[in-house]
Amino acid sequence: MRFLLVAVAFALLLPAAALAHLEITPALLESGRDVDLRVELPELRPGDRPTSLAVSGEGVRQLESDAAGTFGRETRWRVRIHVGAAPGPTELLLTAGFADGSTVEVRRRVTVVPANGDADDGLPLAATAFAALGLLSLVAAAVFLRRPRRAA
Numbered sequence: 001m002r003f004l005l006v007a008v009a010f011a012l013l014l015p016a017a018a019l020a021h022l023e024i025t026p027a028l029l030e031s032g033r034d035v036d037l038r039v040e041l042p043e044l045r046p047g048d049r050p051t052s053l054a055v056s057g058e059g060v061r062q063l064e065s066d067a068a069g070t071f072g073r074e075t076r077w078r079v080r081i082h083v084g085a086a087p088g089p090t091e092l093l094l095t096a097g098f099a100d101g102s103t104v105e106v107r108r109r110v111t112v113v114p115a116n117g118d119a120d121d122g123l124p125l126a127a128t129a130f131a132a133l134g135l136l137s138l139v140a141a142a143v144f145l146r147r148p149r150r151a152a
Contacts, residue, residue, distance in 0.1 A: 043073040044104040050096035057092040059085025
């Protein structure tokens with residue numbers, strides 16, 4: 001009988017624990033770039049939901065933070081940050097502010113990766129120009145070869 005009671009109590013507590021999660025996407029942040037984060041905060045304390053969210057960390061500067069809605073007791077946020085940290089693991093400090101002036105801090109590790117090269121490095125334009133020149137040469141050769149020859 002005790003085993004059954006323990007099993008039922010565990011089963012009732014498990015869904016609440018499973019729903020309480022903190023999610024930050026993307027988890028890979030490019031160094032030297034502005035990044036838009038999507039943050040899902042679990043219920044951090046009983047009562048009202050947070051009214052603000054600040055994100056900071058070594059080499060990370062918050063540019064903007066807006067509430068993006070709720071899902072059950074979770075709050076969702078859009079946070080724009082500038083990542084100046086060197087590549088490697090770093091820790092973000094998320095500070096949720098509440099209407100009564102209190103705060104709750106949560107830490108989460110993320111990975112900073114080297115920034116991709118500039119997308120506009122000229123290679124796609126050069127490849128397109130080279131392909132167009134090659135196609136134009138083929139068309140000119142075909143026209144030249146199909147011309148009727150004059151009899152002498």
